[in-house]
Amino acid sequence: MAYMNLYWKVESGCNMGCVMCFRDHTRRIVRGYETKLLTEAKSAGFSAIILTGGEPTLRDDLPGLVRECSSYGFNVRLDTNGINLNREYLASLQEYLSILGLPLHGSTAQLHDSIARRQGHFEIVRNISSIATELGIPVKITTAVSRRNIGDAQNIAQYLADEIHPRIYGLNGVVKRSLGAKAYGDLEIAQAEFEELKERLGQGNYPFRLSFCSGRKDTERAYIFVNPDFTMSITSGDSEEVIGDLKTESLECILQRTVVDHERHMARSKATSL
Numbered sequence: 001m002a003y004m005n006l007y008w009k010v011e012s013g014c015n016m017g018c019v020m021c022f023r024d025h026t027r028r029i030v031r032g033y034e035t036k037l038l039t040e041a042k043s044a045g046f047s048a049i050i051l052t053g054g055e056p057t058l059r060d061d062l063p064g065l066v067r068e069c070s071s072y073g074f075n076v077r078l079d080t081n082g083i084n085l086n087r088e089y090l091a092s093l094q095e096y097l098s099i100l101g102l103p104l105h106g107s108t109a110q111l112h113d114s115i116a117r118r119q120g121h122f123e124i125v126r127n128i129s130s131i132a133t134e135l136g137i138p139v140k141i142t143t144a145v146s147r148r149n150i151g152d153a154q155n156i157a158q159y160l161a162d163e164i165h166p167r168i169y170g171l172n173g174v175v176k177r178s179l180g181a182k183a184y185g186d187l188e189i190a191q192a193e194f195e196e197l198k199e200r201l202g203q204g205n206y207p208f209r210l211s212f213c214s215g216r217k218d219t220e221r222a223y224i225f226v227n228p229d230f231t232m233s234i235t236s237g238d239s240e241e242v243i244g245d246l247k248t249e250s251l252e253c254i255l256q257r258t259v260v261d262h263e264r265h266m267a268r269s270k271a272t273s274l
Protein backbone atom coordinates (compact mmCIF):
# COMPACT_ATOMS: atom_id res chain seq x y z
CA MET A 1 0.00 0.00 0.00
CA ALA A 2 1.39 3.39 -0.93
CA TYR A 3 1.75 6.26 1.49
CA MET A 4 3.19 9.69 0.94
CA ASN A 5 2.87 12.45 3.55
CA LEU A 6 3.28 11.76 7.26
CA TYR A 7 2.55 14.75 9.50
CA TRP A 8 4.75 14.75 12.58
CA LYS A 9 3.53 17.17 15.24
CA VAL A 10 6.76 17.62 17.13
CA GLU A 11 5.45 20.34 19.46
CA SER A 12 2.04 21.16 20.88
CA GLY A 13 2.78 24.67 22.16
CA CYS A 14 2.83 27.81 20.06
CA ASN A 15 4.09 31.38 20.39
CA MET A 16 1.02 32.73 18.57
CA GLY A 17 -2.71 32.55 19.16
CA CYS A 18 -4.48 32.71 15.79
CA VAL A 19 -8.24 33.12 15.98
CA MET A 20 -8.97 29.89 14.09
CA CYS A 21 -6.30 27.71 15.74
CA PHE A 22 -7.43 24.11 16.15
CA ARG A 23 -4.18 22.60 17.39
CA ASP A 24 -4.16 20.39 20.42
CA HIS A 25 -1.85 22.39 22.69
CA THR A 26 -2.04 19.90 25.51
CA ARG A 27 0.01 16.87 24.46
CA ARG A 28 3.33 16.57 26.25
CA ILE A 29 6.47 15.96 24.23
CA VAL A 30 7.97 12.47 24.53
CA ARG A 31 11.48 11.77 23.27
CA GLY A 32 13.37 8.61 22.41
CA TYR A 33 11.20 7.12 19.64
CA GLU A 34 12.42 9.31 16.75
CA THR A 35 14.62 6.64 15.14
CA LYS A 36 11.88 4.01 15.51
CA LEU A 37 9.37 6.34 13.87
CA LEU A 38 11.61 7.25 10.93
CA THR A 39 12.79 3.67 10.31
CA GLU A 40 9.24 2.34 10.36
CA ALA A 41 7.85 5.22 8.28
CA LYS A 42 10.51 4.48 5.66
CA SER A 43 9.66 0.77 5.58
CA ALA A 44 5.94 1.59 5.34
CA GLY A 45 6.65 3.57 2.17
CA PHE A 46 6.06 7.16 3.31
CA SER A 47 8.06 9.58 1.16
CA ALA A 48 7.61 12.89 2.98
CA ILE A 49 7.65 14.07 6.58
CA ILE A 50 5.90 17.32 7.41
CA LEU A 51 7.26 18.71 10.66
CA THR A 52 4.46 20.66 12.25
CA GLY A 53 2.90 21.52 15.60
CA GLY A 54 1.89 23.78 17.38
CA GLU A 55 5.01 25.65 16.44
CA PRO A 56 7.88 23.22 15.74
CA THR A 57 10.66 25.82 16.11
CA LEU A 58 9.88 26.04 19.83
CA ARG A 59 11.96 22.87 20.07
CA ASP A 60 15.68 23.52 20.35
CA ASP A 61 16.39 20.17 18.72
CA LEU A 62 14.32 20.93 15.60
CA PRO A 63 17.33 21.47 13.27
CA GLY A 64 18.60 18.01 14.33
CA LEU A 65 15.17 16.48 13.59
CA VAL A 66 15.12 18.09 10.12
CA ARG A 67 18.57 16.66 9.40
CA GLU A 68 17.58 13.24 10.72
CA CYS A 69 14.43 13.11 8.57
CA SER A 70 16.48 14.13 5.54
CA SER A 71 19.14 11.49 6.27
CA TYR A 72 16.45 8.81 5.83
CA GLY A 73 15.74 10.15 2.33
CA PHE A 74 12.40 11.78 3.16
CA ASN A 75 11.31 15.00 1.52
CA VAL A 76 11.07 17.31 4.51
CA ARG A 77 8.63 20.18 4.88
CA LEU A 78 8.70 22.47 7.88
CA ASP A 79 5.36 24.13 8.65
CA THR A 80 6.05 27.15 10.85
CA ASN A 81 4.74 30.60 11.67
CA GLY A 82 8.28 31.87 10.96
CA ILE A 83 8.68 33.92 14.14
CA ASN A 84 11.78 32.04 15.35
CA LEU A 85 13.42 31.87 11.92
CA ASN A 86 16.16 34.09 10.55
CA ARG A 87 18.71 33.87 7.75
CA GLU A 88 21.25 31.93 9.80
CA TYR A 89 18.67 29.37 10.99
CA LEU A 90 17.32 28.82 7.48
CA ALA A 91 20.81 28.63 5.94
CA SER A 92 21.64 25.83 8.39
CA LEU A 93 18.66 23.84 7.05
CA GLN A 94 19.06 24.79 3.40
CA GLU A 95 20.37 21.44 2.19
CA TYR A 96 17.90 19.37 4.24
CA LEU A 97 14.57 21.14 3.70
CA SER A 98 12.51 20.35 0.59
CA ILE A 99 9.96 23.08 1.24
CA LEU A 100 9.09 25.68 3.87
CA GLY A 101 5.43 26.18 4.81
CA LEU A 102 4.29 29.59 6.07
CA PRO A 103 0.82 31.06 6.78
CA LEU A 104 -0.74 34.17 5.26
CA HIS A 105 -4.32 35.04 6.11
CA GLY A 106 -4.74 38.44 4.49
CA SER A 107 -3.35 40.57 1.67
CA THR A 108 -2.74 43.45 4.07
CA ALA A 109 -0.90 43.66 7.37
CA GLN A 110 -4.08 44.87 9.03
CA LEU A 111 -6.16 41.83 8.04
CA HIS A 112 -3.44 39.19 8.43
CA ASP A 113 -2.21 40.48 11.79
CA SER A 114 -5.75 40.67 13.16
CA ILE A 115 -6.35 36.98 12.29
CA ALA A 116 -2.89 35.93 13.50
CA ARG A 117 -3.45 38.13 16.54
CA ARG A 118 0.14 39.34 16.32
CA GLN A 119 1.16 42.74 15.13
CA GLY A 120 4.07 42.67 12.66
CA HIS A 121 3.55 39.04 11.65
CA PHE A 122 2.62 39.96 8.07
CA GLU A 123 6.11 41.48 7.69
CA ILE A 124 7.71 38.41 9.31
CA VAL A 125 6.08 36.15 6.70
CA ARG A 126 7.18 38.44 3.88
CA ASN A 127 10.77 38.61 5.21
CA ILE A 128 11.18 34.89 5.90
CA SER A 129 9.68 33.95 2.50
CA SER A 130 12.10 36.28 0.81
CA ILE A 131 15.11 34.81 2.68
CA ALA A 132 13.98 31.25 1.90
CA THR A 133 13.60 32.08 -1.79
CA GLU A 134 17.08 33.68 -1.84
CA LEU A 135 18.48 30.51 -0.27
CA GLY A 136 16.74 28.35 -2.87
CA ILE A 137 14.24 26.82 -0.42
CA PRO A 138 10.82 26.58 -2.11
CA VAL A 139 7.96 28.17 -0.16
CA LYS A 140 4.39 27.00 0.35
CA ILE A 141 1.96 29.62 1.65
CA THR A 142 -1.29 28.56 3.30
CA THR A 143 -4.39 30.60 4.08
CA ALA A 144 -6.96 29.42 6.58
CA VAL A 145 -10.03 30.60 4.69
CA SER A 146 -12.69 31.83 7.09
CA ARG A 147 -15.57 34.27 7.04
CA ARG A 148 -13.09 37.00 7.92
CA ASN A 149 -10.92 36.64 4.82
CA ILE A 150 -12.83 34.70 2.15
CA GLY A 151 -13.54 38.00 0.38
CA ASP A 152 -9.81 38.75 0.33
CA ALA A 153 -8.62 35.42 -1.12
CA GLN A 154 -8.13 36.73 -4.65
CA ASN A 155 -6.16 39.71 -3.30
CA ILE A 156 -3.95 37.33 -1.31
CA ALA A 157 -3.29 35.24 -4.44
CA GLN A 158 -2.36 38.39 -6.37
CA TYR A 159 -0.13 39.60 -3.54
CA LEU A 160 1.65 36.22 -3.55
CA ALA A 161 2.12 36.40 -7.31
CA ASP A 162 3.54 39.93 -7.09
CA GLU A 163 5.58 39.77 -3.88
CA ILE A 164 6.16 36.32 -2.39
CA HIS A 165 6.54 33.95 -5.35
CA PRO A 166 5.65 30.70 -3.56
CA ARG A 167 5.71 27.35 -5.38
CA ILE A 168 2.39 26.29 -3.84
CA TYR A 169 -0.53 28.29 -2.48
CA GLY A 170 -2.81 26.23 -0.25
CA LEU A 171 -6.28 27.40 0.74
CA ASN A 172 -7.75 25.47 3.64
CA GLY A 173 -11.39 26.01 4.48
CA VAL A 174 -12.10 26.73 8.14
CA VAL A 175 -14.89 24.31 9.00
CA LYS A 176 -15.97 22.45 12.08
CA ARG A 177 -13.22 19.83 11.94
CA SER A 178 -10.42 22.33 11.46
CA LEU A 179 -11.79 24.23 14.43
CA GLY A 180 -11.40 21.15 16.59
CA ALA A 181 -15.14 20.51 16.57
CA LYS A 182 -15.72 23.79 18.35
CA ALA A 183 -18.43 26.09 17.09
CA TYR A 184 -17.01 29.36 15.82
CA GLY A 185 -20.06 30.56 13.92
CA ASP A 186 -18.37 33.80 12.92
CA LEU A 187 -15.46 31.96 11.24
CA GLU A 188 -16.79 28.76 9.73
CA ILE A 189 -17.58 28.81 6.00
CA ALA A 190 -20.03 26.60 4.14
CA GLN A 191 -18.83 23.94 1.69
CA ALA A 192 -20.69 25.75 -1.13
CA GLU A 193 -18.84 29.00 -0.40
CA PHE A 194 -15.51 27.18 -0.52
CA GLU A 195 -16.43 25.47 -3.80
CA GLU A 196 -17.35 28.84 -5.28
CA LEU A 197 -14.00 30.29 -4.20
CA LYS A 198 -12.21 27.29 -5.66
CA GLU A 199 -13.88 27.83 -9.01
CA ARG A 200 -13.18 31.56 -9.01
CA LEU A 201 -9.49 31.23 -8.12
CA GLY A 202 -9.07 28.20 -10.35
CA GLN A 203 -9.81 30.42 -13.33
CA GLY A 204 -6.86 32.70 -12.51
CA ASN A 205 -3.49 32.31 -14.15
CA TYR A 206 -1.13 32.30 -11.19
CA PRO A 207 2.60 31.48 -11.25
CA PHE A 208 2.19 28.87 -8.50
CA ARG A 209 0.22 25.72 -7.95
CA LEU A 210 -3.08 26.13 -6.15
CA SER A 211 -4.13 23.54 -3.59
CA PHE A 212 -7.63 23.59 -2.12
CA CYS A 213 -8.64 21.68 0.97
CA SER A 214 -12.25 22.06 2.00
CA GLY A 215 -11.62 20.63 5.45
CA ARG A 216 -14.26 17.87 5.36
CA LYS A 217 -14.67 16.44 1.90
CA ASP A 218 -10.93 16.49 1.20
CA THR A 219 -9.54 15.31 4.52
CA GLU A 220 -11.67 12.35 5.63
CA ARG A 221 -9.23 9.54 6.57
CA ALA A 222 -6.53 11.13 4.40
CA TYR A 223 -4.16 12.87 6.83
CA ILE A 224 -2.03 10.66 9.09
CA PHE A 225 -0.40 12.26 12.14
CA VAL A 226 2.24 11.39 14.67
CA ASN A 227 1.59 13.41 17.83
CA PRO A 228 4.23 14.91 20.17
CA ASP A 229 3.74 11.94 22.54
CA PHE A 230 4.16 9.44 19.63
CA THR A 231 0.51 8.44 19.57
CA MET A 232 -0.89 8.44 16.04
CA SER A 233 -4.13 9.87 14.65
CA ILE A 234 -6.08 10.20 11.42
CA THR A 235 -8.57 12.83 10.27
CA SER A 236 -12.04 11.42 10.82
CA GLY A 237 -15.48 12.95 11.19
CA ASP A 238 -15.32 16.26 12.97
CA SER A 239 -12.02 15.54 14.70
CA GLU A 240 -8.92 13.33 14.71
CA GLU A 241 -9.25 9.69 15.73
CA VAL A 242 -6.38 8.19 17.73
CA ILE A 243 -5.26 5.04 15.90
CA GLY A 244 -2.38 3.78 18.02
CA ASP A 245 0.75 4.42 20.05
CA LEU A 246 4.23 4.11 18.54
CA LYS A 247 5.72 3.72 22.01
CA THR A 248 4.16 0.28 22.34
CA GLU A 249 3.48 -0.94 18.79
CA SER A 250 4.89 -0.73 15.31
CA LEU A 251 3.74 1.75 12.71
CA GLU A 252 3.03 -1.18 10.41
CA CYS A 253 0.65 -2.77 12.95
CA ILE A 254 -1.12 0.54 13.50
CA LEU A 255 -1.59 1.11 9.77
CA GLN A 256 -2.70 -2.48 9.13
CA ARG A 257 -5.76 -2.06 11.33
CA THR A 258 -6.51 1.54 10.26
CA VAL A 259 -8.92 2.43 7.49
CA VAL A 260 -7.07 4.97 5.32
CA ASP A 261 -8.66 6.46 2.21
CA HIS A 262 -5.57 5.83 0.10
CA GLU A 263 -6.83 7.59 -2.98
CA ARG A 264 -7.60 10.73 -0.99
CA HIS A 265 -4.38 10.42 1.01
CA MET A 266 -2.31 10.31 -2.19
CA ALA A 267 -4.31 13.11 -3.84
CA ARG A 268 -3.91 15.44 -0.84
CA SER A 269 -0.23 14.54 -0.47
CA LYS A 270 0.49 15.28 -4.14
CA ALA A 271 -1.44 18.56 -4.01
CA THR A 272 0.73 19.86 -1.19
CA SER A 273 4.14 18.50 -2.19
CA LEU A 274 6.62 19.54 -4.87
Ligand code: SF4
Pocket residue numbers: 014015016017018020021022023053054055081
Ligand atom coordinates in the same frame (compact mmCIF):
# COMPACT_ATOMS: atom_id res chain seq x y z
S1 SF4 B 1 0.65 29.60 14.26
FE1 SF4 B 1 -0.47 27.68 13.91
S2 SF4 B 1 -0.31 26.54 15.86
FE2 SF4 B 1 0.22 28.67 16.26
S3 SF4 B 1 -1.68 29.63 16.98
FE3 SF4 B 1 -1.52 29.99 14.76
S4 SF4 B 1 -2.65 28.28 13.81
FE4 SF4 B 1 -2.22 27.72 15.95
